[in-house]
Structures are given as C-alpha cells and as structure tokens.
Amino acid sequence: MTGNLLLRNARLLDPLSGEYTEGDLRCADGRIAEVGPDLAAADVPTLDLRGAVVLPGLVDAHVHVTASTADLGSLPSSSPSYVAAHSARTMSRMLDRGFTTVRDASGADYGLADAQAEGLFRGPRLLFCGRALSQTGGHGDSRTRGTQVKDDHPCCAGLGRVADGVDAVRAAARDELRKGAHHIKVMASGGVASPTDRIDSTQYSAEELRAIVEEAEAANRYVAAHAYTARAVNRALELGVRSIEHGNLLDDRSVSLFLAHDAFLVPTLVTYWALKEEGREHGLPESSWRKVDEVLGAGLAALDRAARAGVKIVYGTDLLGGMHRHQNHEFRLRAEVQTPLEVIRSATSTAAELLNLTGEIGTLAPGAHADLLVLDGDPLADIGVLAEPKHFRHVVQGGEVVVG
Template sequence: MNLLLRNARLLDPLSGEYTEGDLRCAEGRIAEVGPGLTAPDVPALDVRGAVVLPGLVDAHVHVTASTADLGSLSSASPNYVAAHAARTMSRMLDRGFTTVRDASGADFGLADAQAEGLFRGPRLLFCGRALSQTGGHGDSRTRGTQVKDDHPCCAGLGRVADGEDAVRAAARDELRKGAHHIKVMASGGVASPTDRIDSTQYSAGELRAIVEEAEAANRYVAAHAYTARAVNRALELGVRSIEHGNLLDDRSVELFLEHEAFLVPTLVTYWALKEEGREHGLPESSWRKVDEVLGAGLAALDRAARGGVKLVYGTDLLGGMHRHQNHEFRLRAEVQSPLEVLRSATSTAADLLNLTGEIGTLAAGAHADLLVVPGDPLADIGVLAEPEKFHHVIQGGAVVSG
C-alpha cells in the first residue's frame, strides 16, 4: 500500500496537462505529487518514459452476466455465478479498470468480498437488481412462462414490481441491502424476450416514486432507455443517469443540460453482440433486435458530445464478450477527442459515482488507483485499448498487474 513512482509523466484528466515528477502512495492513498520526492524504506518504481494516469472506471458492467442468455441466470447456482463474477472482475482489473459500477446483478456480497480482498478485482458499486415492470426489459420470462420467481437466493439481473407502492417497496429493499444507486428499466431492450425496443416502460407515477425513494436515501436512479421518448420522460422525472440512449434527440440534449444528468453510452456491446452474441448464448430473437440500436449509437454519442452532455464510459458486455471492454475507447474516438474519452473513464465518471476527488484524479488524498502505460493517450487514445501492453496496474498503492 506504500509505493513511490519516480520519473513519471503524470496526466491529469481534468486539466488535460502533463507534469513531470514523482508520486508517493501511502496507506492506499496518493500522499503527494511533485519533483524529487523521497520516501525511505518505501518500494520505488522507476517509470521513466511511461505515462501515469488514474485507474479507469467502467460505469456500466454486469459482472454476474456469465452468459448472454440472461434469462438462464435465474436457474443457475448463485455460487457458480459468483465464481464466474470473481474471474470476470479479476480480468477487468488487468484491463486497467480499478472501479466499476454494476448496472444490475451484483450485490453486497460481491462488493464486500472484493473490498475484503477475498478475490482480486475493481472496486464495485452495485445496485442489486434492476426494477422492471411486468413484461419489461428486466422480466426474463418467455411468453409461455407464467410463474414469476424473484427469490433472493437465485441469481438474476432484474426484479419485477408493478404499481407505485410495489416499486417503492422494491427500491427500499435494494437500498436496505446497500445499493449505491437504483437501476430502472424505462424502455424495451435487446436481451429481453417479450418487449419492443421502442416501448416506454413504467408509468410516470412509478418512475417518480422510484426517484423519490432514491433521493430520500441520498442515492440516484440510473435508467435503461433507448428512444428519445423514453430518455426524455426519464430525465423530466428526475433520473440522473441514462444508460445507452442510442435514439436520443435534440430535446434530450437540452434535458441533460437542464437537469445536470449523465449519459452512459455502451457502443461496444452492440458491436460485440452483432459479431458474436449468438456464440455466447444470445437468443436468436434478441440478436435480431441488435440492428435497431447498433447504427444509431455513434450518431447519438456525437450529438450528445457536441451538445455538451456529461458523458461517462460504459460497456455493458456479457459472457465471453467482456474481453472487448477496452475496445470502447476506439469506438468513441471516432467522434470524440482523446481527452474527452479519457475524462469519461476518469473524472466525469467519478462525478457520476459521487466519488469526486476519490477516484479519477491524481490529486493528493485520492485512492492510489493508477495506470502506467506506454505512449501518450492524448495523442492516441488507442493506447488504452491495448491492455496487454500496459506496464502496471496499481490498486490502493500496490502493483496488482504488470
């Protein structure tokens, strides 16, 4: 937990500037940054010629999604799913992601186990299960399945709740279990068997009730939403984070700015689902829905970026497709500058996660989660898309990879 990095090129994502010098970690935090630092009896690492930046943040993951057939998770052993999640998170850490926000599926058990060092992986912020209406994106039942089984002992990504009283109780239950945010399905999706992507889900009263419960607990709501209609009504009702947003419009941009909300695009998952989703369990009916959002994602990102929306890095990958996590950097670079993309995975992500000053920065006092890379990410963000070339991943002041 104590470490001294010497001769580093220190990259501050907020200013977009480099400084030459040393960085000292103490008790898992960044203690000081500057030239010529000394620290007797502290291990030193000379990183001359390399760039040091904050550890990366992925704000939309599903660490328990061991398959793209999400409906099958509820019949899997929770122990089996947890074992897969531990391996998935370990590999995320090797890719430079030192903090991730789970967008449904993970719970306090995984978060506590990681924090206690029972397995290696990024810091985990969880929401428990996503709230879904009957027949919504979080309802994994096929048309012929009548029995709803949301038993807490079973693995799964969603829980079905209908009506204002029921959604309040569901939100309170997830908050009771320590949720850092509440996830709600506000539109149809790709991996759900009985809804349409262009549908809106939950009534205004239900969404408003969920937002009220989150705000009462000093938490916030993240909403799965694709179409402009779904995105806009969610923003108007107080949702703070829109996930995906592939079909947003100009009014959406205005609402993001008006409500100081965040957009978390997830371009890489559609690219991966189209290329190999069926190989990893995505049902044929869901695979055919991918095209409805695939082409629009980059255009939506471009519209939002030009409009000044706060953008955060997310991937939403499933099963064996998790290995493409860093490819999102290359996809976003098609319409954003390297610095903008970097901020989405560091400082802006920290703002969304309510961890400003704690992660996504090299400032003294922040967690000593660091990434040491060859090359200049501001000249070519593709440097962050090749984790096999990273020199070191540092978590809590300890070298954990490389």
Template sequence: MTGSLLLRNARLLDPVSGEYTEGDLRSADGRIVEVGPGLTAADMPSVDVRGAVVLPGLVDAHVHVTASTADLGSLPSSSPSYVAVHAARTMGRMLDRGFTTVRDASGADYGLADAQAEGLFRGPRLLFCGRALSQTGGHGDSRTRGTHAKDDHPCCAGLGRVADGVDAVRAAARDELRKGAHHIKVMASGGVASPTDRIDSTQYSAEELSAIVEEAEAANRYVAAHAYTARAVNRALELGVRSIEHGNLLDDRSVSLFLSQEAFLVPTLVTYWALKEEGREHGLPESSWRKVDEVLGAGMAALERAARGGVKLVYGTDLLGGMHRHQNHEFRLRGEVQSPLEVIRSATSTAAELLNLTGEIGTLAVGAHADLLVVDGDPLADLGVLAEPKHFRHVIQGGEVVSG
C-alpha cells in the same frame, strides 16, 4: 487496499486540465499523499517508470459482472455460487484491463462488493445496485410468453426484479437500498436481451418512476435508467433520473434536458458491436440478436449529438459473457467521435462525478485513492494506448501493484 508506493520519473496526466507534469507520486495507506519532483521515501517500495505515462485508474460505469452468459434468462437457474465464481474471474480480468472501479448495472450485490473490498479476490472496486426494477413484461422480465410463474427469489442469480404499481416499486427500491445499493437501476424502455418487449416501448408509468426517484433521493442515492428512444429518455430525465444508460435514439430535446437536469449519459457502443459479431455464440437468443440492428447504427450518431451538445458523457460497456474481453475497445469506438482527452475524462473524472466520488477516484490529486494506470505511449496522441492492454506496464490499486 492499503499499500504504500513511490513512482519515480513519471509523466503524470491530469484528466481535468489535460496537461502532463514531470515528477514523482507517493502513496501511503492506499491514498496519494504527495506529488512533485524529487520525492524520496526510504521506507517504502519504489518503481522507476521513466518513459511511461501515469493516469488515474479507469472506471467502467456500466458492467454486469454476474452475466456469465448472454442468455440472461438462464441466469436464475444457475447456482449462485457458480455465478459468483464466474464474477470473481470476470472482475480479475477487468482489473488487468486497467479498470480499478466499476459500477454494476444490475446483478451484483453486497456479497461481491464486500468480498472484493476485503481482498478475498482480485477485482475493481464494485459499486452495485442489486436487482434492476422492471415492470411485468419489461426489459428486466426474463420470462418468455409461455412462462407464467415469477421467480424473484433473492438467493437466485439474475439481473432484474419485477414490481408493478407505486407501492410495489417503492418497496422494491427500499429493499435494494436496505441491502446497500449505491444507486437504483430501473428499466424505462424495452431492450435487446429481453424476450417480450419492443425496443421502442416506454416502461413504467410516470407515477411509478417518480416514486422510485423519490425513494432514491430520500436515501441520498440516485436512479440510473435503461432507455433507448428519445421518448423514453426524455420522460426519465423529466422525472428526475440522473443517469441514462445507452440512449442510442435520443434527440435534440434530450440534449437540452441532460443539460438542464445536470444528468449524465452512459453510452455502451461496444456491446452492440460485440453482440452483432458474436452474441449468438455466447448464448444470445436468436430473437434478441435480431433486435440488435435497431440500436447498432444509431449509437454513434447519438454519441456525436450528445458530445456536440455538451452532455456529460461517462464510459460504459455493458458486455456479457465471453464478450467482456472487448471492454477496452470502447475507447477506440468513442475515439471516432470524441477527442482522446474527452474519452479519457469519461473514464476518469466525469465518471467520478457521476458516482459521487469526485476527489476519491479518477484523479491524481492528493487524498485520492492510489488507483493508477502506468502505460507505455501517449494516450492523448493515440487512444489505442488504452484500447490495447498490452501497453499497460502496471495497474496499481490502493497503492499496490496488482497487475503487470
């Protein structure tokens, strides 16, 4: 996206300071080039947004754009082209919900990222990890007890790849990095949508996790770990994992480790709410649906504990299949614990820090990508403004109005 645009008479929200300024914002070649009162630009289109708030485009740091169904085990039998078309539609709808950047937490690859960047379809900027790394019988192993053959063929759709042993996980991490992974995703505990593991299990040995972290750091990347229990969260943090996904059952020691390790927590409250309400109708197997209760109630308490302790929190949703439409409901859920400004930061400036894109996204500063959200209403007074896309007047990506 390399558009040029002048927004006039805006209320500009800086998510870091939490302050509004009245003025104009001008972008050129997809970047913000000037912010201030009384700007003019005769050679570019302008939009008068008087009465509206302008904030940075939103970031969702835990999505699965290729998860066209909640029955994740069925994905490898789907045509890759079918899954790609589904993903393109899913990403277009994410853009309409105000998300101009997303971090995929397994499933998406360089093909989708390149196609979006080249403008072949509408969608948020896509940061991908390729396949998540899983031990045999781990959260990324979709085989049932009676299935013996392992099919990790790269042409097939799917979210995980199975690798066991230090040498094998090194090779798997290097392979995902070879294909351009922005981060490495690892399954460090059991999960809901996997058939043969328990949520309270830890996964991968310390030696295997350390090897994965070492490979990511050697490539100037980082590791994001799926982990629920305090035991799984804490050992991952101790071994150098930078981003914990979910963390529903963390404890006070977890909070201390997040702070000392300068790590990030990406809660995904809305997916448990959605899975409980309608997961089965979107393909979630009955055995997985029964596991939801183990993490559903604990998520809000974990968020409150982490927020109170000063952990860096990032917005994430983890929705699957037809439940993607609830993406903005996460704002409402987090607003039960955090202030509106804290939630907005989690989807803008703090998310940018996690993604190593500070100054590039999540800000209205000069030089950043001109990814902007124009909303009717004051999100600092009412998070419902962001929870309901009907309040969005314009979504702007790279200086071009792409929705609204």
C-alpha cells in the same frame, strides 16, 4: 488496500486539464500522498518509470459482472455459487484491463462488493445496485411468453426484479437500498436481451418512475435508467433520473434535458458491436440478436450529438458472458467522434462525478485512492494505447502493484 509506493520520473496526466506534469508520485496507506519533483520516501517500494505515462485507474460505469452468459433468462436457474465464481474471474480480468472501479448496472450485490473489499478475490472496487426494477413484460422480466410463474427469489441469480404499481416499486427500491445499493437501476424502455418487449416501448408509468426517484433521493442515492428512444429518455430525465444508460435514439430535446437537469449519459457502444459479431456464440437468443440492428447504427450518432452539446458523458460497456474481453474496445469506438481527452475523462473524472466519488477516484490529486495506470505510450496522441492492454506496464490499486 493500504499500499505504500513511490513512482519516479513519471509523466502524470491530469484528466481535467489534459496536461502532463513530469515528476514523482508517492502513495501511502493506499492513498496518493503527494505529487512533485524529487520526492523522498525511505523503505518504500520504488518504480523508476523513465518517463512513462501515469493516469488514474479506469472506471467502467456500466458492467454486469454476474452475467456469465448472454442468455440472461437462464441466469435464475444457475447456482448462486457458480455465478459468484464466474463473477470473481470476470472482475479479476477487468482489473487486468486497467479498470480499478466499476459500477454494476444490475446483478451484483453486497456479497460480491464486500468480498472484493476484504481481498477475498482480486478485482475492481464494485458499486452495485442489486437487481434492476422492471415492470411485468419489461426489459428486466426474463420470462418468455409461455412462462407464467414469476420467480425472482433473492437467493437466485438474475439481473432484474418485477414490481408493478407505485406501492410495489417503492417497496422494491427500499429493499435494494436496505441491502446497500449505491444507486437504483430502473428499466424505462425495451431492450435487446429481453424476450417479450419492444425496443421502442416506454416502460413504467410516470407515477411509478417518480416514486422510484423519490425513494432514491430520500436515501441520498440516485436512479440510473435503461432507455433507448428519445421518448423514454426524455420521460426519465423529466422525472429526475440522474443517468441514462445507452440512449442510442435520443434527440435534440434529450440533449436540452440532459443539460437542464445536470444529468449524465452512459453510452455502451461496444456491446452492440460485440453482440452483432459474436452474441449468438455466447448464448444470445436469435430473437434478441435480430434486435441489435435497431440500436447499433444510432449509437455513434447519439454520442456525437450529446458530446457536441456538452452533455456529461461517462464510459460504459454493458458486455455479457465471453464478450467481456472487449471492454477496452469502447475507447476506440468512441474516438471516432470524440477526442482522446474527452474519452479519457469519461473513464476517469466525469465517471467519478457520476458515482459521487469526485476527489476519491479519477484523479491524481493527493488524498485520492492510489488507483493508477502506467502506460508505455501517450493516450492523448493515440487512444489505441488504452484500447489494447498490452500497452499497460503496471496497474496499481490502493498503492499496490497488481498487474506488471
């Protein structure tokens, strides 16, 4: 993206300070060039916003763009080309919902990231991890009890790869890093969509988790861990995991460990809401649907506990299949226990920090990517403005208007 654009008469929201500044914003070569009053730019497309609110493009730090169905076990039997076409459409619709950067939490690869970056399809910037690492019978092992043969060939679609033992997990982590992974995803507890594990289980030994963290750190990357229970969350944090995905059943010790290790929590409340409401319609097996209640009620309480203590919290949704359309509803759910500004930061400045892109995204400061969202309402007064894309006047990506 190398767009040039001038936005006039805007109310510019700084997520860090929570304050508005009235003025203009100029984009040049896909970056924010300057912010201030009465900016001049000859022969540049200009939008007079007449006081509309501008904030940085949104970040969703937990997506599965290749999850064309909630029946994750069926993905390996899908054609890779079919899954890629589905993923392109899913990402295009994410951009329509104001998300200009997403972090994939398993499934997407360098091919999708490169295709988006080259403009082969429209969609948010994609940070990928490849496949999540799972122990045999873990959350990333999609085999049912009667399936004996492990088939996670890299040419096939799928979210996880099974690796057991320190040497095997090192090799698996190195392989994902070889293919350009921005982070490594590991399954550190049971989950809803997996067929043979329990949500309250811990997964991988301390030695295996430590080895994965060592490999990520050696490559100047980090590990994100799927974990629900306090036992699983605390083990992962003690062993150097940087971000905990979900964390619905965390406890006070978890909060202390987040703060001590400067780690991040990525709750995904909307996926449980959506799975309970319509998961079975979109392919979620009955056995997985019955697991949802174990984590649904605890999610808000965990978010409240972490937010009150000052844990760094990042926006994530974890939606699958036809439920991706609920992506913005996470804003409304979080607002039940957080202020609008706190929720906005989770999808902008704090997300940028987790992704190691501070100064590049999640800010309106000069030098950042010119990824912007123009709203017809005040999200600090009503977070519903972000929960409903009908309030989005424009979405700007790389200095070019891509919506509106």
